[in-house]
Amino acid sequence: MNLPNTDLHLITVKLDELRPTQITVGFREVNAKRAHWQTLDKKGRAAAIDSHWFPAVLGPKSRYYVVDHHHLGRAWLEESVESVRVTVLKDLSWLEPTIFWRMMEHNQWVHPFDAAGERCEFDQLPKQLLGLADDPYRSLAGELRTSGGYAKDTTPFSEFLWADYLRRKVSETRVRKEFDAALADALSHAHDPDARYLPGWSGVVPAAAPAPAPAPAVAVAPAKAAKPTKTDKGAKADKSAKASKG
Secondary structure (H helix, E strand, C coil), X not given: CECCCCCCCCEEEEHHHCECCECEECHHHHHHHHHHHHCCCHHHHHHHHHHEEEEEEEEHHXXXXXXXXXXXXXXXXXXXXXXXXXXXXXXXXXXXHHHHHHHHHHCCCXXXXXXXXXXXXXXXXXXXXXXXXXXXXXXHHHHHHHCCCCCCCCCCCHHHHHHHHHHCCCXXXXXXXXXXXXXXXXXXXXXXXXXXXXXXXXXCCCCCCCCCCCCCCCCCCCCCCCCCCHHHHHHHHHHHHHHHHC
């Protein structure tokens, strides 16, 4: 979210006091943001800080829980940035922790999954942005989107959904040691039909199987009249005899 600081009521918060709402980031993306920061002069850095704001929810004990910009926040902390702009999406500081996290999850403002894609307890979330762990598949998912593997989407934590999909398609050793080759593998799977549930998927929906042709109608021959039996003939003869006597 990059917006100029106009007509926005922002507050300034120390960067190391911001609480993450996820457990992992992609260190490759963090390093890319650090590299970009290092190319900026003093004026450029001030402008970057002023134009990048961190959306957050005010939680128990008046702590700010950021719901976006985790990669940027960690990169800037490693570059010794002290304070950033924060905008409060909602004040939930008056809630008990259990209800607070229930509301965070209801609003899709928290992603408590580790680097293996396993669900964790909320108290396992890092206490600050420097505590975020590396998930190489999150890096792969980010590069896959940049390379056109899927479209940018507003679905919360969409890159993590792609990361979980890629865990089943590309080996972790390949991701860590041969990233470019892993990215090529990811691109070869990005448009597969089994990925069509993912946000931003841009493949071709497979055609539905044709319905089986109806079985041909079987012509039914009209029933033949039954031949009269000997009993029928005798009864008819008796009836004729009685009629002549009358």
